[in-house]
Amino acid sequence: MRKHAVLMMILALVLSLLAGCGTKDAGSDNVNGADAPKQEQKKALKIGATAGPYSDMVGKAIKPIMESKGYTIEVVEFNDYVQPNKALANGSIDANLFQHIIYLKKFASDNGLDLKEVISVPTAPMGLYSNKFKSLDDIKEGSTLTVANDPANLARTLLMLQDIGLVTIKKDADPSKISEKDIDQNPKKLVIKPLEAAQLPRTVDSADLAAVPGNFALAAKMDLTAALKLENMAENYRNVLVVNTKDVETQFAQDLKAAIQSPEFEKTIDEQFKGFSKPEWMTKK
Numbered sequence: 001m002r003k004h005a006v007l008m009m010i011l012a013l014v015l016s017l018l019a020g021c022g023t024k025d026a027g028s029d030n031v032n033g034a035d036a037p038k039q040e041q042k043k044a045l046k047i048g049a050t051a052g053p054y055s056d057m058v059g060k061a062i063k064p065i066m067e068s069k070g071y072t073i074e075v076v077e078f079n080d081y082v083q084p085n086k087a088l089a090n091g092s093i094d095a096n097l098f099q100h101i102i103y104l105k106k107f108a109s110d111n112g113l114d115l116k117e118v119i120s121v122p123t124a125p126m127g128l129y130s131n132k133f134k135s136l137d138d139i140k141e142g143s144t145l146t147v148a149n150d151p152a153n154l155a156r157t158l159l160m161l162q163d164i165g166l167v168t169i170k171k172d173a174d175p176s177k178i179s180e181k182d183i184d185q186n187p188k189k190l191v192i193k194p195l196e197a198a199q200l201p202r203t204v205d206s207a208d209l210a211a212v213p214g215n216f217a218l219a220a221k222m223d224l225t226a227a228l229k230l231e232n233m234a235e236n237y238r239n240v241l242v243v244n245t246k247d248v249e250t251q252f253a254q255d256l257k258a259a260i261q262s263p264e265f266e267k268t269i270d271e272q273f274k275g276f277s278k279p280e281w282m283t284k285k
Contacts, residue, residue, distance in 0.1 A: 042252050044072045048084040048096035051077040053124055053218045053273065054239065058097055061268040065259040071252070082107075088244060089113045095256060097121065100237045102176070103152070116248050117240035119257045122269045122276035124214025126156055127227030128164065129204045136164060136228055141189050143208035149194035154179060157211040160231045166190065214276075224275025233277040 045066070049055040055077045063073040076093050078084045084096040085107055099107070101117055108115045133139050147157045155178040161167045166188055173182035180192055195203065200212045201220030209228075217224060224230065241260065243253050259265060261281075269276060 042094070042250070043070060044074075045095065045252055045256075046074045046076050046093040048076045048078055048087055048093040048098070050081070050084065050098040050215070051079055052215060054098050054215075057121065057269075057273065060272055061265050062097075062256070062259050065262055065264055066255065069255055069259075071255070085111070085113060085115060085242075088115060088242065091244075094247070094252065095241055095243045097239060097241050099239060099242070101240050102236050104240065104242060114245045115242050116245040117242050118248065118253055119260050120235065120238040120240050120279040120281070121260060122273060122278045122282070123233065123238040124218055124224060124273075124275070125231040125233045125277040126153070126160055126211060126213045127217060127224060127230045128160065128209060128211050129217070129222070129227050130209045131204055132208050133228065136166075139166070139188055139209065142191060143188065144191045144193060145209040145211065146193045146195050146200055146203040146207045147211045148197035148200060148213060150197060151177060151179070153197050153213050154194065156213070156231065156237060158183065159234075160211065160229075163232050164229050227275075230275065230277070235280060238277070238279050 047058050047062070049058050055075055058073075059075045063075065066073050076087070078087075078098070081099065081103070084093070084098050085104075087093045088096050089111075095118075100123070101120075104115060104117060107113070128136075130139075133143075148154055155176060158167065158169060158178045158180075159175065162169050166186075167183050167190070168185040169178060170182045170184045180194070190209070193207065197213055197216050198219075200210050201216055201222055204210045204212070204222075212220075212222065214224065214231075241256060243250075243256075247253050266278075266282065269278070
C-alpha cells in the first residue's frame with residue numbers, strides 16, 4: 001500500500017509539471033505571435049471635407065485611386081471648420097481635407113487634439129476680381145476694394161496686394177496678424193471695406209474690386225482663372241490631408257499620401273480643378 005501511495009504521488013507530480021509546461025508553451029506562443037491572429041489592415045475609410053471643392057477633390061481625385069487599391073471610401077461632408085477636426089479626433093472619421101497647416105496647428109493646440117498633416121494638396125488661391133477693370137493697370141485711384149474681415153484671410157489679402165504692388169506693408173508688421181493699420185503706402189488710395197468672407201463673391205458686381213478667398217469663390221461658381229490676379233500662395237496656406245498622429249505611419253495613411261502623389265491625381269486636378277495652386281512638391285518633381 002505504501003509503495004502504491006508513493007507511485008501515485010510521483011504520477012501526480014509528473015502530471016503537474018507537464019501541465020505547467022503546457023501553460024508556459026502556450027503563453028510563449030502568444031508572446032512570439034506564432035499563433036496570434038494578425039491585425040487586419042483598415043480598408044474602409046471615412047474622409048471628411050468641407051462641402052464644395054475639397055469634398056469634390058476627395059470624391060473625384062482621391063477616392064477612385066484608393067478604391068483601385070482595394071479600399072472603400074466614404075466622403076463625409078461638413079459645413080463648418082470646427083467639426084471636421086473634432087470628428088477626426090474622436091474617431092468618427094479617419095482623415096480630413098479642408099484646412100491649411102496654420103489653422104490645423106492653432107485649432108489642435110487650442111482644443112488639445114493630437115492631429116498631424118500627411119501631405120499638402122493643390123489649393124484654390126485667393127484672387128483679386130473685378131467686373132469694372134480688365135487689368136491691374138486699369139485700376140483707378142480711389143477704387144473700392146472689399147476684403148475678408150477675419151484675421152487669417154485679411155492678412156493673406158494684404159500680402160497679396162503687396163505682392164501685386166497695390167500697397168506696401170510696414171516692415172515690422174507680424175505677417176500672421178496684418179490688418180489695415182499695417183498698410184504703409186496705398187498709392188492708388190484704395191478704399192478698403194472689410195466684410196464677412198462669405199459675402200465677398202456678391203460684391204464683385206457692386207465694388208470696384210473684391211479679394212475673394214478661393215473656397216468662397218468656388219462655392220459661388222466663380223471662375224478662378226477670371227481673376228485679375230491670383231495669389232502667389234505661401235506653402236503654409238495650402239490645404240493638407242490630416243490624420244490622427246497615431247495613424248501617420250499606418251498603411252492607409254501612406255496609401256492616401258501615395259494616391260495624392262500619383263500621376264492620376266494630378267491629371268484629375270489639371271482637368272477638373274483649373275486655377276488651383278499646386279504645392280512645391282508637385283511643381284518641382
